[in-house]
Amino acid sequence: MTSSLKVAVIGAGTMGNGIAQTYAANGHNVTLVDMSQEGLDRGLAAIRKSLDRFVKKEKITQEQSDEIMARVAGSTDLPTAVADVDMVVEAVFEREDVKKDVFVQLDKHAPQGAILATNTSSISITAIASATSRPESVVGMHFMNPVPLMKLVELIKGEKTSDEVVSRTKEIAKGLGKTVGVAEDYAGFISNRVLMPMINEAAFTLYEGVATRDDIDTIMKLGMNHPMGPLALADFIGIDVCVNILDYMRDQFGDPKFRCAPNMRRMVEAGKLGRKSGEGFYTY
Numbered sequence: 001m002t003s004s005l006k007v008a009v010i011g012a013g014t015m016g017n018g019i020a021q022t023y024a025a026n027g028h029n030v031t032l033v034d035m036s037q038e039g040l041d042r043g044l045a046a047i048r049k050s051l052d053r054f055v056k057k058e059k060i061t062q063e064q065s066d067e068i069m070a071r072v073a074g075s076t077d078l079p080t081a082v083a084d085v086d087m088v089v090e091a092v093f094e095r096e097d098v099k100k101d102v103f104v105q106l107d108k109h110a111p112q113g114a115i116l117a118t119n120t121s122s123i124s125i126t127a128i129a130s131a132t133s134r135p136e137s138v139v140g141m142h143f144m145n146p147v148p149l150m151k152l153v154e155l156i157k158g159e160k161t162s163d164e165v166v167s168r169t170k171e172i173a174k175g176l177g178k179t180v181g182v183a184e185d186y187a188g189f190i191s192n193r194v195l196m197p198m199i200n201e202a203a204f205t206l207y208e209g210v211a212t213r214d215d216i217d218t219i220m221k222l223g224m225n226h227p228m229g230p231l232a233l234a235d236f237i238g239i240d241v242c243v244n245i246l247d248y249m250r251d252q253f254g255d256p257k258f259r260c261a262p263n264m265r266r267m268v269e270a271g272k273l274g275r276k277s278g279e280g281f282y283t284y
Contacts, residue, residue, distance in 0.1 A: 007029070007031070
């Protein structure tokens with residue numbers, strides 16, 4: 001295991017609280033940061049609920065759960081939370097301008113030598129790093145959802161990321177029990193460069209009346225041995241997230257193959273975002 005680190009995770013949503021839990025479960029001291037107290041409370045509650053499930057399934061003891069939770073603090077004060085950390089992992093909404101705003105603050109307040117990682121699933125690491133005066137410290141560290149269970153971290157080196165930061169981040173990820181896959185800094189990296197066109201094509205298949213929702217997902221599950229059909233997976237990820245990633249890749253590559261299916265865009269306009277809103281391709 002990597003020696004204990006002081007880590008700040010920015011954004012207490014699904015990815016952020018999962019990342020915080022994973023670091024704490026591996027002996028690191030974590031501050032989970034969110035701009036609102038309400039969002040922070042939800043994130044901390046989600047960690048407790050997740051740990052309770054592990055206890056119920058006898059994966060950990062109640063004592064271990066309590067120890068993990070004791071290593072997680074919460075804050076709505078980003079400057080203070082990052083002032084003495086070894087590493088920051090940003091996990092805010094998947095929009096370049098939002099992420100850059102966070103990295104401007106990290107550049108001002110995080111100590112020199114701290115690793116500044118972003119959990120972006122598609123956005124250029126080089127572009128995010130350009131918001132700082134230390135692009136050599138910025139690296140892509142894309143966790144998979146649900147973070148405590150999924151064994152992969154996709155590691156992305158920006159144009160100016162130092163080899164030392166890449167090496168340290170890889171070792172930290174391995175210390176979290178993750179397998180590391182390395183991608184170059186192109187929109188979507190490996191995971192979403194491959195996954196999002198599949199989800200998009202499934203949405204087009206539904207939109208064009210080729211097959212029903214259930215038949216599309218059943219064929220992909222039973223015929224291709226996928227654990228979840230692409231439309232159910234889109235709901236799990238968030239329809240809005242899928243649309244944003246597709247739009248970003250279309251803009252970056254100028255390739256019409258990333259054109260978003262009209263039904264997904266319409267769903268976002270109607271507030272049908274998948275599981276998190278209670279309705280997407282399925283109703284929850």
